[in-house]
Amino acid sequence: MNRIQQKLQENKKLLSIYFTAGYPNLNxxxxxxxxxxxxxxxxxxxxxxxxxxxxxxxxIQASSTEALKNGMTTEILFNQLKDIRKTVDIPLIIMGYFNxxxxxxxxxxxxxxxxxxxxxxxxxxxxxxxxxxDYQKTFEKYGxxxxxxxxxxxxxxxIEFIDSIxxxxxxxxxxxxxxxxxxxxxxxxxxxxxxISNMDLKNPQIVGFGINNNATFNQATQYAKGAIIGSAFxxxxxxxxxxxxxxxxxxxx
Amino acid sequence: MSxxxxxxxxxxxxxxxxxxxxxxxxxxxxxxxxxxxxxxxxFKEEFDQLLKDYVGRPSPLYLAKRLSEKYNTNIYLKREDLxxxxxHKINNTIGQILVAKRLGKHRIxxxxxxxxxxxxTATVCALMGLECIVYMGEIDIARQxxxxxxxxxLGAKVVPALSGSRTxxxxxxxxxxxWINHPVDTHYIIGSAIGPxxxxxxxxxxxxxxxxxxxxxxxxxxxxxxxxxxxxxxGGGSNAAGTYYHFLHEEAVQIIAVEAxxxxxxxxxxxxxxxxGKEGIIxxxxxxxxxxxxxxxxxxxxxxAGLDYPGVGPMHAHLSKTGRAEFMSITDADAMKAGLxxxxxxGIIPAIETAHALAIFEYKKFKKDDLVVVSLSGRxxxxxxxxxxxxxx
Numbered sequence: 001m002n003r004i005q006q007k008l009q010e011n012k013k014l015l016s017i018y019f020t021a022g023y024p025n026l027n028x029x030x031x032x033x034x035x036x037x038x039x040x041x042x043x044x045x046x047x048x049x050x051x052x053x054x055x056x057x058x059x060i061q062a063s064s065t066e067a068l069k070n071g072m073t074t075e076i077l078f079n080q081l082k083d084i085r086k087t088v089d090i091p092l093i094i095m096g097y098f099n100x101x102x103x104x105x106x107x108x109x110x111x112x113x114x115x116x117x118x119x120x121x122x123x124x125x126x127x128x129x130x131x132x133x134d135y136q137k138t139f140e141k142y143g144x145x146x147x148x149x150x151x152x153x154x155x156x157x158x159i160e161f162i163d164s165i166x167x168x169x170x171x172x173x174x175x176x177x178x179x180x181x182x183x184x185x186x187x188x189x190x191x192x193x194x195x196i197s198n199m200d201l202k203n204p205q206i207v208g209f210g211i212n213n214n215a216t217f218n219q220a221t222q223y224a225k226g227a228i229i230g231s232a233f234x235x236x237x238x239x240x241x242x243x244x245x246x247x248x249x250x251x252x253x
Numbered sequence: 254m255s256x257x258x259x260x261x262x263x264x265x266x267x268x269x270x271x272x273x274x275x276x277x278x279x280x281x282x283x284x285x286x287x288x289x290x291x292x293x294x295x296f297k298e299e300f301d302q303l304l305k306d307y308v309g310r311p312s313p314l315y316l317a318k319r320l321s322e323k324y325n326t327n328i329y330l331k332r333e334d335l336x337x338x339x340x341h342k343i344n345n346t347i348g349q350i351l352v353a354k355r356l357g358k359h360r361i362x363x364x365x366x367x368x369x370x371x372x373x374t375a376t377v378c379a380l381m382g383l384e385c386i387v388y389m390g391e392i393d394i395a396r397q398x399x400x401x402x403x404x405x406x407l408g409a410k411v412v413p414a415l416s417g418s419r420t421x422x423x424x425x426x427x428x429x430x431x432w433i434n435h436p437v438d439t440h441y442i443i444g445s446a447i448g449p450x451x452x453x454x455x456x457x458x459x460x461x462x463x464x465x466x467x468x469x470x471x472x473x474x475x476x477x478x479x480x481x482x483x484x485x486x487x488g489g490g491s492n493a494a495g496t497y498y499h500f501l502h503e504e505a506v507q508i509i510a511v512e513a514x515x516x517x518x519x520x521x522x523x524x525x526x527x528x529x530g531k532e533g534i535i536x537x538x539x540x541x542x543x544x545x546x547x548x549x550x551x552x553x554x555x556x557x558a559g560l561d562y563p564g565v566g567p568m569h570a571h572l573s574k575t576g577r578a579e580f581m582s583i584t585d586a587d588a589m590k591a592g593l594x595x596x597x598x599x600g601i602i603p604a605i606e607t608a609h610a611l612a613i614f615e616y617k618k619f620k621k622d623d624l625v626v627v628s629l630s631g632r633x634x635x636x637x638x639x640x641x642x643x644x645x646x
Contacts, residue, residue: 103548
């Protein structure tokens with residue numbers, strides 16, 4: 001069983017953290033991951049920076065630009081992660097846009113992830129149907145879980161389709177927005193969380209976009225299995241050292 | 254071989270819709286409806302009427318006698334520069350605003366580089382009384398002040414794109430983000446034959462009026478429907494797509510696409526995507542684009558803001574790969590010279606984009622009896638400052 005699947009079986013609400021690899025410094029990747037695990041985070045999304053991150057708001061875009069300026073590349077990230085499984089046990093997911101993976105070679109990318117002990121991928125601009133027709137076999141061959149997004153606008157029919165080809169969790173985007181643009185959840189979100197929860201999907205859902213503190217974490221996980229924090233954590237890293245990560249995590253739960 | 258889009262949204266291996274799930278409902282709504290809407294007789298009637306009475310179509314097909322004499326061939330100019338707002342861009346914005354209205358959208362967004370598409374969008378929004386927001390790179394706002402003022406006069410809100418390189422590519426990113434944030438009430442009018450399916454096909458169909466007219470105008474003037482060559486400049490490729498459309502499957506017609514070489518193909522300051530680009534994903538479609546080995550999209554360069562785009566429409570990537578079109582690239586210097594030459598031989602000041610297409614006559618020899626149609630995609634008023642600086646006028 002994949003580490004993600006194991007983690008999802010634990011009887012607790014999961015906290016997942018996103019960070020952009022190469023930010024604030026090129027070589028922070030490993031120590032950020034280690035500190036996150038030590039602070040009790042359940043799962044980590046390692047962001048592979050891209051020049052044109054369409055689904056992201058200003059915070060993650062700026063951190064990506066900075067990471068690229070620092071010299072981050074796919075090759076360098078893979079090198080940084082070569083011994084990661086000697087010290088880190090929690091599930092690791094790489095989140096990135098499709099073009100850098102396409103240029104690396106999708107099969108080569110998946111193979112490398114498998115060798116390094118990466119458990120899954122989130123690729124916002126790889127459409128579900130293209131994945132199913134062209135890449136699902138390759139992902140499965142290397143034991144990688146591909147995570148798909150749904151939004152408040154996604155039809156029930158499409159959610160059921162996405163559920164049918166997922167084998168980990170569904171990334172539930174909290175609102176119709178790019179990352180980092182919400183402050184707090186309203187009735188719309190609660191109705192949406194409840195609606196999805198009542199669909200009885202086979203894959204648990206983890207909520208992302210708009211989670212930035214204890215209150216939003218609790219609200220999101222009232223119905224869902226867990227929540228993902230990205231922009232708020234990047235902002236924290238902008239003003240704090242990697243050694244202080246524990247402070248941020250304990251403020252969330 | 255087909256050069257049209259297939260039912261999955263691909264031209265050969267290029268095209269598709271590589272979009273985040275957040276955009277899926279918007280794009281899917283458009284995909285399911287655009288052909289239906291365009292086939293409605295009330296739509297066609299309104300579209301044709303506006304092109305005629307508001308845009309001023311048909312645009313003339315003009316035999317450029319002195320230019321023809323100089324290059325010892327027969328050069329016809331398709332005068333898109335005479336359209337309302339000064340370029341071919343308005344053909345597409347008229348079409349898309351009518352689609353948007355039929356989809357019940359009341360908020361319009363657009364991206365713009367030089368400001369031509371922004372002006373064309375602001376124009377149709379004023380015409381229809383719809384809210385208009387135009388994203389424009391901060392750097393482009395500074396260098397295209399007259400077009401920014403035009404958009405404002407037309408009632409549009411111009412929002413600076415502050416991210417990345419702060420030019421057209423980033424303005425497009427910001428427009429896409431806006432659409433993600435406003436999935437229900439907003440239509441995104443993309444200005445070029447680029448973006449996720451169905452945009453390249455929809456934009457091409459709206460621009461295809463260019464080649465439709467060329468056909469009957471040639472028939473009327475010369476008794477033949479097909480030229481030997483059609484020539485157009487290419488950034489994203491909307492004027493080119495419209496100029497080629499009705500000739501794509503006419504084998505006797507040779508297609509020439511002219512890209513901007515900037516300071517030269519090997520100078521590191523270029524926008525010649527067919528030469529320097531590699532297959533990848535940009536702004537929602539698979540196509541040729543300029544990128545690093547690592548898949549990061551790079552910043553192109555051309556003196557002409559309208560050709561200064563790191564990708565090319567998926568139809569054109571297909572035309573390049575299959576060899577259906579001949580791709581040429583023209584430097585800043587050659588384009589500027591050709592622009593000035595058209596002024597002095599024909600009394601027409603072309604846009605610098607268009608001047609790239611005119612510059613090929615120095616490099617490609619045509620036969621005396623060849624019939625060459627060049628898309629004169631836009632007028633040069635917007636480029637006056639660039640011309641003034643370049644020629645120290």
